[in-house]
Amino acid sequence: MPSLRRLQGRNNEGTLLLVLIGLCVIMSLLNPVFFSINTAFSIMRSTTVPLILALAVLLVIISGGIDVSFPVVAIASAYTSVTLMLNFDFDYGVPVVFLMSACIGAVLGLINGVVIARFRLPTLIVTLATQGIFFGAMLTYVGSRYHPDLPPSMSRLSTVNVVNVVTSNGKAYLHVLVLLAVVVALLVWGLLKWTMFGRSLYAIGGDYEGARRAGFRVVRTQVLTYVLVGVIASLAGVAHIVMSRSANPQDLVGGELDIIAAVVLGGASIFGGRGSVLGTVLGVLLIQVINNSLLLVGVPGAWLRAAVGILLIVGIGIQTVSARRKARRVHSVEDAATPAGKEA
Amino acid sequence: MPKNDLSTGLRDTNGRVDSLVRGMVERARDNRGVGRMVLVFVASFTLFAALNPRVFLGPINLQNIMVSAPEVGVIAVAMTLAMLTGGIDLSLVSIANLSAITMSTMYTALGASSPGLAESMAVPILLAGIMVGVLCGLLNGVLIGVVGITPILATLGTMQILNGLAIVWTGGSTLYGAPSGFVTFGKTAVATIPMLFIVFLAVAISIAIMINRTALGRKMELQGANPVAALFSGIRSAKVLLGSYAIGGGLAGLAGFLFLARNPTASADYGTSYVLLVIVIAVLGGANPNGGFASVAGVVLATLTLQVVSSGFTALRLSTYQYAIAQGVILITVMIVDAITWPKLRRGKKRIASGAPTK
Known part of the structure; x- marks a missing residue:
């Protein structure tokens, strides 16, 4: 589905936008004050x-x-x-x-x-x-x-x-x-x-x-x-x-x-x-x-740090796993091996 | 015949001395971190001793250096482990705080029902704190080794999560209370050397042995030097990374104990400046941020040097802000000196490693 792929964006911008909109909708439903x-x-x-x-x-x-x-x-x-x-x-x-x-x-x-x-x-x-x-x-x-x-x-x-x-x-x-x-x-x-x-x-x-x-x-x-x-x-x-x-x-x-x-x-x-x-x-x-x-x-505001941390881990985790799967599909062992170690 | 014996003996000795000297020269070149840090350490110590001998060489000041160095030093050793495998661990200070909070909470909870029991449980409480550290380290290890997230991002995330949990747990306030055993331990000294410092040295020595003398240490080194080659040599990188981050987490848990032993309070935001400080120490100590090389002796010396500079600045009545400047200047100077001399010594390796000639 090429059109869907395009919507997803080169750097997952589409996914991010979807999460953002979803969050706004849920928030507005939970608390109408939010939608203002x-x-x-x-x-x-x-x-x-x-x-x-x-x-x-x-x-x-x-x-x-x-x-x-x-x-x-x-x-x-x-x-x-x-x-x-x-x-x-x-x-x-x-x-x-x-x-x-x-x-x-x-x-x-x-x-x-x-x-x-x-x-x-x-x-x-x-x-x-x-x-x-x-x-x-x-x-x-x-x-x-x-x-x-x-x-x-x-x-x-x-x-x-x-x-x-x-x-x-x-x-x-x-x-x-x-x-x-x-x-x-x-x-x-x-x-x-x-x-x-x-x-x-x-x-x-x-x-x-x-x-x-x-x-x-x-x-x-x-x-x-x-x-x-x-x-x-x-x-x-x-x-x-x-x-x-x-x-x-x-x-x-x-x-x-x-x-x-x-x-x-x-x-x-x-x-x-x-x-x-x-x-x-x-x-x-x-x-x-x-x-x-x-x-x-x-x-409580105290949860914010933890929430951002979890979001970061989940977001990056999904990206990493999907990138690895993609790399494996194309060809090399090299790409599958790198994520485990080196850091830029 | 005796003459012949003598000459072979001489030749033997000559050869032995020769190889010994060559080995020492080789080691000095390999352990650049150590040689350099000995120099910087002695230089800074002499400088401050000369500028203000009365305060700086006073027993209180020297004692102070030895009491405040261990908590930073133990975390720096943990950071060195992460750098050895080619990673970095930003979550160490959060782990240490979480462990300190766990221990303090356990003590208070036990003390509420029976104070005597709480005091006698000092050792189990300590073990629980270290276990918290190991578990947090394992979480890092899973994210980095199994899921495959870049270390800097994975530990950035866990740093936020663990710190967030600590804030939620304490409600942002400072917890008081630690087993009196911890506090007495923090105040005890053997032959004027504080127990805390002895713990630090013991940690450093055991980690140094682990890196240099065990299979796990060698595997960490290889994993950091070249992950692809390590993979093809049959090293299970996931296992190695799990191990190294778990050990690092355990050390951070121990650092939480050192926090409590020095001062029986625990909070979520203690030592936030340590995050960057321990990276500075690890790099100064000769750890290669790209992995494959690290020196525990260098890290111990770097920790002491920074403590010496810190207390020297206090003795000279300079502000902590000026200390921040000094810290940055030392780091950049050492890095630049390294960048200038490296290519001459090992041109070939540098070319391959960085891919760009340094003009």
């Missing part, structure tokens, strides 16, 4: 920052690496910008804030990229180290104070909504920064689909040596990837600070594995070479919907 614009808007709001971060991680994972420093990069660049603005008392508007923190994010990403690409070191280990360095450097040299008040332009932005709807259960707001997530998602999608850079990412992730021999500039692409991750993460950092209406340097840090889990759930292969923006969006949404519905059904 308010819930939809609040889920979209809480999805914004994780989604932007997940898109950054998607790029790294497609290129065959893994990055655990991105939450620190996000918060460090945004917090540094806010601290500078407050200390030197200047405020040239929101675009400048984004630009400033994007520059800091780019520099931090460049450090990651150069160390990884130049010395061919394992990405997990390097980003683990830079995570400590960036975090320590921010708290030591920039500051560890919590800023309850943001610069005026940012605090103005934090109350801007694109849509205000009055519904039967009160007012529903859709925050303007949701649009930022949409724009970033579209840009990353275009980047992966239409540019040479996107092609190089998939090629390098699929086979590093193969890509190099085919003439891809692997080192340059890798460095650029990490710079881009830094930039995208820094946008998420600013969005987070604006939406939480305060700047806390300890925020976001520690959530890296949750974001990676969402990306992997979205069908990206941890070995590289596979992954899509659509899948990532669905993966992040699924986790947020589960989060939201657990609370609505009355399951």
Whole structure:
């Protein structure tokens, strides 16, 4: 059934969408409050920052690496910008804030990229180290104070909504920064689909040596990837600070594995070479919907971590088993043997 | 005749010394982790001893290093096992916490009915904690070895599940209570060396023997070095992986006991920073994250080095944030130094392994 196969999507996006819709239907039946614009808007709001971060991680994972420093990069660049603005008392508007923190994010990403690409070191280990360095450097040299008040332009932005709807259960707001997530998602999608850079990412992730021999500039692409991750993460950092209406340097840090889990759930292969923006969006949404519905059904929030873990194991387990079956059907022993051991 | 005897004797000795020296040189090259860590350890110890001898060399500080190193060290040894087989185990700290919570809950439950019984059950409680660890490890082993999920993802998932269970179990609060036997054990010292540290050394030595002297250890090494070759050599990878993750889980369970012995409280989020710290320690100690090589001696030294740096920073009144910077800088520096010198020593192997020339 070719049409069904197409619906399933290259990275199981179809299956994911089905699970997501099924969950929404069940939730709406169990608790009619769930099926409302308010819930939809609040889920979209809480999805914004994780989604932007997940898109950054998607790029790294497609290129065959893994990055655990991105939450620190996000918060460090945004917090540094806010601290500078407050200390030197200047405020040239929101675009400048984004630009400033994007520059800091780019520099931090460049450090990651150069160390990884130049010395061919394992990405997990390097980003683990830079995570400590960036975090320590921010708290030591920039500051560890919590800023309850943001610069005026940012605090103005934090109350801007694109849509205000009055519904039967009160007012529903859709925050303007949701649009930022949409724009970033579209840009990353275009980047992966239409540019040479996107092609190089998939090629390098699929086979590093193969890509190099085919003439891809692997080192340059890798460095650029990490710079881009830094930039995208820094946008998420600013969005987070604006939406939480305060700047806390300890925020976001520690959530890296949750974001990676969402990306992997979205069908990206941890070995590289596979992954899509659509899948990532669905993966992040699924986790947020589960989060939201657990609370609505009355399951204590404490179960959330366990639920995400089970979902991850079941999702990956199904993918692994079906991939192995497919590999066995085609030909080799080699493919059947690899899943047991090596890790990228 | 005696002259001849002498010359053969000399030749014999010469040959023996020669092979001994060659063996030592070879070993030094093989055990890069160990040689390097001895150097870094001595260097950092001397540095802090010179900068602030009064505080750093004080008996309290040295005692402190030996008391706080074991819990991290035992988990790092478990991480080394996972890396030896080419995997990684992110769930170790969650397992340790779950085991500590189990032991604390058992003690409190028993103590509610008869306090005397609870105290006398210290050993069974300890065994139960380790069993919890082994079972969690087996779960990892099944997911990785039998189902075939990539280790980093499988253990990421079990980390979330076990941590989630721990949060649900404790309701997010800290549990108090551990058998008084645990606490006295944590405070006992033999010839100024704390019992906790002796446990750590015993664990390290037995795991080192397991890796170097048993069939299971050799199989783990081969599985990590080349899973396909291991398969064709008749190694049952599922069994080996089950074994190594179960042992790792058991060690994490033991680490849960060390948590309780140091401080009779258990919570779901104790030692969350350990997850990444133990990876740093394992890699510094010379474990190859791609599998096939690991050195327990290197890991012990790396654990001690990081504890020395940590307490040295405290002695110099530097913040924990600066310690985080130092930790990262040490890791990156060591990795870069390795990346630069490796290709010269073993060019052929490196080419094949990484597939790309390092400029």
